Amino acid sequence: MSCAGPPIVDLANFEERKEEIKNELMKAATTVGFFYITNHGIPQDLIDRAFAINARYFDQPSEVKAKYPSVDWGAVKLLGYEVNRMHEGDGLLHESCIQKFPVHTEMEKIWPTEEDVPDFKKVTMEFMEALPPVVDRLMSLFALAIGFPEDFFKTITDVSTTENNSFLQYHKYPSLEGTERKDWKEGVNRITAHTDESLMTLLFNSPGSVGLELAAGKDGKAVGSEVGQYTVEGWTDCPPKPGCITVNVGDPLQFWSDGLLKSNYHRVRMPKEGEPLDARYSIGWFVWPKDDVLIQGPAQKYPPTTMKEFMKVKGQMYGNSFHPDPEIYMANQHVAFGVPQLANATPIPAAS
Numbered sequence: 357m358s359c360a361g362p363p364i365v366d367l368a369n370f371e372e373r374k375e376e377i378k379n380e381l382m383k384a385a386t387t388v389g390f391f392y393i394t395n396h397g398i399p400q401d402l403i404d405r406a407f408a409i410n411a412r413y414f415d416q417p418s419e420v421k422a423k424y425p426s427v428d429w430g431a432v433k434l435l436g437y438e439v440n441r442m443h444e445g446d447g448l449l450h451e452s453c454i455q456k457f458p459v460h461t462e463m464e465k466i467w468p469t470e471e472d473v474p475d476f477k478k479v480t481m482e483f484m485e486a487l488p489p490v491v492d493r494l495m496s497l498f499a500l501a502i503g504f505p506e507d508f509f510k511t512i513t514d515v516s517t518t519e520n521n522s523f524l525q526y527h528k529y530p531s532l533e534g535t536e537r538k539d540w541k542e543g544v545n546r547i548t549a550h551t552d553e554s555l556m557t558l559l560f561n562s563p564g565s566v567g568l569e570l571a572a573g574k575d576g577k578a579v580g581s582e583v584g585q586y587t588v589e590g591w592t593d594c595p596p597k598p599g600c601i602t603v604n605v606g607d608p609l610q611f612w613s614d615g616l617l618k619s620n621y622h623r624v625r626m627p628k629e630g631e632p633l634d635a636r637y638s639i640g641w642f643v644w645p646k647d648d649v650l651i652q653g654p655a656q657k658y659p660p661t662t663m664k665e666f667m668k669v670k671g672q673m674y675g676n677s678f679h680p681d682p683e684i685y686m687a688n689q690h691v692a693f694g695v696p697q698l699a700n701a702t703p704i705p706a707a708s
């Protein structure tokens with residue numbers, strides 16, 4: 357097992373160890389912006405079943421997946437199936453589908469039927485229900501550390517109301533077997549460099565999956581602000597760890613903490629020489645604050661905003677890159693997701 361990657365924070369005996377855990381979380385979140393959690397309470401068997409459903413969903417023929425397309429939905433667009441191609445009409449680089457709690461009635465159009473993907477709804481619901489308690493524990497400690505009441509984020513992210521926007525995203529990065537490495541254009545990634553628009557993301561990567569990288573803290577450097585010129589430097593691997601969930605800070609938490617907690621760049625790069633070319637699966641739980649809640653830290657370092665306003669500025673789901681320097685951040689707003697990789701992309705054959 358590799359020792360690389362962000363720190364591991366052990367959540368065992370949470371109630372008795374709150375102070376210690378808070379300090380460890382803050383150390384990671386204020387530097388790397390990423391950390392692993394262990395003893396998080398989510399049974400491995402449930403995670404395995406969610407991954408099995410993930411594969412079962414994406415293994416359906418395109419016509420089946422096309423029955424459950426994305427729909428515009430308030431400030432956060434998309435529910436349902438989405439694809440990201442290297443270039444219009446070329447090979448598939450990444451597919452995803454988004455699920456929310458059924459308190460959102462739009463979900464009725466999104467759940468695949470039992471015939472199409474048996475057990476999809478059952479397992480997805482069981483998995484989603486297991487996640488908020490983990491988020492609440494982490495966010496209660498971040499709230500205290502930032503200077504808010506312990507339950508500050510609990511109300512803002514409460515999943516039981518229709519105002520809630522948190523979502524689960526199943527990802528598949530189709531197999532690259534049969535493609536020629538020399539045909540991969542330089543700079544093409546399975547997911548390009550981005551920061552998350554969520555308050556916080558719980559990321560599940562299947563064992564042995566490669567490619568997640570992060571550019572942490574001061575080593576992450578945005579270069580250029582023109583479309584096609586944008587790069588980030590200082591990448592390090594963030595491999596999956598057995599029994600751990602990868603967690604990262606997102607943009608609104610950086611705002612809410614007056615820049616203390618870092619929403620750092622990350623990406624999924626293409627496999628290196630010798631690494632597996634098979635399909636890669638991951639699952640993200642994107643903790644999303646309610647649309648109209650005022651986002652501002654105790655020191656008011658950044659201008660106040662709301663999720664609705666922030667998403668307008670950020671533009672797209674996989675929008676643009678947040679930079680801790682507000683000037684660079686604003687300058688980067690027009691650098692759309694995928695543009696750098698699309699501009700020079702070489703086709704790879706479509707996955708079957």
Ligand SMILES: O=C(O)CCC(=O)C(=O)O
Binds near residue numbers: 527637640
């Ligand atoms: O698939 C992964 O490991 C990363 C996905 C990701 O960064 C995202 O969905 O925001």
Ligand SMILES: [Fe+2]
Binds near residue numbers: 550551552622
């Ligand atoms: Fe991300």
